[in-house]
Amino acid sequence: MATAKIITWSRPNKDGQYPIGIKIYNNGKTSYIFEGHTVPSRDAWNAKKQEVRKAVPNAARLTNYLTKKLTEVRDQALEMDTNKENPSPQRIKKVFQNELENTEAGRKRLMFADIAGQYLQDALDSGDLDVYRSEKSRIKRFLEFSDGGQIPFSEITVEYLRRYVIFLKKDKNRNGNENTPRKPLSNRTIMNHLLGVRTLWNRAITAKMASRDDYPFGAGKISIKFPESPKIGPDFDELEKLEKIELTKRRLHHARNICLVSYYFAGMRITDTLLMKWTDFQNGRFHYTMSKNGEPGSLKIPEKAMAIINQYKDDKPAHDLVFPDLKRLESLLDRTNLRRAVNSSEGRINKAIKEVMGMIGSTKNTSPHKFRHAFAQRAEEKDVHPKVLQKLYRHESILTTMKYQSNFSHRKADEALDAVLGL
Template identity: 50%
Template sequence: MATAKIVTWSRADKNAQFPIGIKVSQNGIPAYLFEGNALASRDLWDATKQQVKKSHPHHMRLTNFLIKRLAEINEKILEFETDRKRYSAEDVVNAIKPKPIQEPPPAPKPPLFKDVADNYLQEQKGLGNYDVWKSDRSKLKRFYEFAGEDVTFPKITVEYLRRYTLFLRTGRNLNRKEGHTPLSDRTVTNHLLVIRTMYNRAKTAGLVGNKTYPFGGKEKIIIKFGKTEKIGLNGDEINQLKQYQFSAQHTHLHDSRNIWLVCFYFAGMRITDALLLKWSDFQNGRFYYTMSKNGEPGSLPIPPVVSAIIEEYKTAGHAHDLVFPFLKNLDGLDNRYMVRRRINSVTRLIGEHMGLIMGLLKINKNASPHKARHAFAQRAEEKEIHPKVLQKMYRHESITTTMQYQSNFSHKKADEALEAVIDF
């Protein structure tokens, strides 16, 4: 069994003081507990009586403290004897030593919104999604104008987003160089969608919880997609476009008109797929391609109008087996990012060209590349084509998507109802 007693150190320390404390011995091996108490001289300690002599100014207080610590050590020795088979003097001393005060670990820093957003943008760029990368980078830049780059997710509350929405609605549309044109409702919605995407990614990564999630549900931010009027060219206007003969000063508009018509006649094909149209896509009198947006394959008959258009390009020998010349300056089509970047630029150019063409035709309508899809949908609604047929042509995964899309062009029943009511 271990023993313990009060002792003073035999040698003075650097302050010429003699430390006084408890010595614990077990099997001839000692361990010491010194807690900063010391005597100016060893003569101030009465080893026989185990007490500090009265000549010490605080003899009673120091003696009582040492006796109390000795009693605690003896009690600890009894515990070791009772509970453990083997222990050392050092084990006893360590069990008695005051535990150092542990500083609480620093609170974890809330995750920065920008860290998640930067990872997202890098991911989109790595995947080659230039159009997504460019569009969302612009929206995030606008958000940092409002929030700063050090904004954290907990700060993005419902009230915070309402103030951001007000900021957007009163801000200038950066795409308009003149005047103070506010952002449209759809543009504001698109900005909020990016914020929600970043929040969802942070939730998936375990950086934030549902408690602070500001979107959806009662008294939170609900993102609604407002409907916009979709107006396409009608049959007469498409015939004007098709038959127009460009003068020498407008020959540069010819290719843009042709690819727009191909988009229309191929069931509203998206401009990205039209720009990537290859000669190898035409087999046995049909056109085969996989839609780039959702990877849905399919085929269509080749209308005579399209046959006549692409016949113009057969001898041109454009690079990469492409029908149209817009991507001929690319080194190849394997670098998705560079391809999408070029497509983004070309799409904007074709839109500008179609605006000029509409001016030449004196047609007061927007004929951007995507409007070819609207024109086809409008004609399909007028001809009462069954949604199931259109679903296959549009390559929609769900018939609901097709019906919702076509509802933008469904005016016949409403027109008939209005006429029936007012015809008296």
């Protein structure tokens, strides 16, 4: 007859922790069920008392979880023995895991930390480095709040998330250095944290590891609404000064070029600007597929843009790229390395363009992305139709375009203010 017991693995993992789980054995054969739970030492499991020693964080909860799981494994083994299957440990493990996947017990046994860990690993494997970095920090805060994430999704209720919001409001921004005072998290940051939890909830539902009946988001529950943030880019006078200023330092000259080319091509994102290739210029037009949403299209080539691009004609960077920022990459197909290189380049350009803006007398907190805002502001001033802007921005929905442009529509409000004040 097959038997099972709770054991700790004989060797530590890369973090120096010892995996703890279920050992199944029968007729000299063994199999193990580990799901990512660890303890700091092999003797953290008290076999005599059948409990995780109290010195281990969340000992009681981990003991309950392991004990419940052990009971389920033994019940499965007993049922198979009763049916005279004489199962191997591997067979018990397989049947146990497959059967639980589609049951309420299976959904409850999968913890938030399990889904979160797989989500981060998927982001890494697919090369989505930005997603991995941003979500990792948000998940870390939820793990702190939820005792390491050892909580089933059914217990992440509306009330639980309201307490989480209070926890976040008490937390401080950790991005500053030691000399920078910590600031409370902004409402936008808090909404991003809730959005991360909702994303994992949806993944758990899709994997049938959580029930939509327990879903805590939506009308009358937890609502995620992002506060509006000001979108301010360089104005027309500042753009003219940027075009005319003589810059002797190459890094400043290059940063100015990147930002202006982005502006000239309808506020093209910096990733697409850095990935611009010579072969993208065909029949007097610039053809490219937006990296954010995969939308293809083409644009007229402004003379000002071509004048800047031609400055790089003799550089001959790798991969047929116009700009040299990514030339050290062996391949553009490695998404992780590509994302890392783009982020590094953007950081350098961001620092340099701030310096240039100071040189023309501007106090605006400018970044490469703000030149997208600059284009949108000029488009609003020129009354460009939203349908045209939708095509320029590659938005899938006209509603997205109209919502984005509303950030720059000030004329009617200004006229109303003047009318009321008699100006």
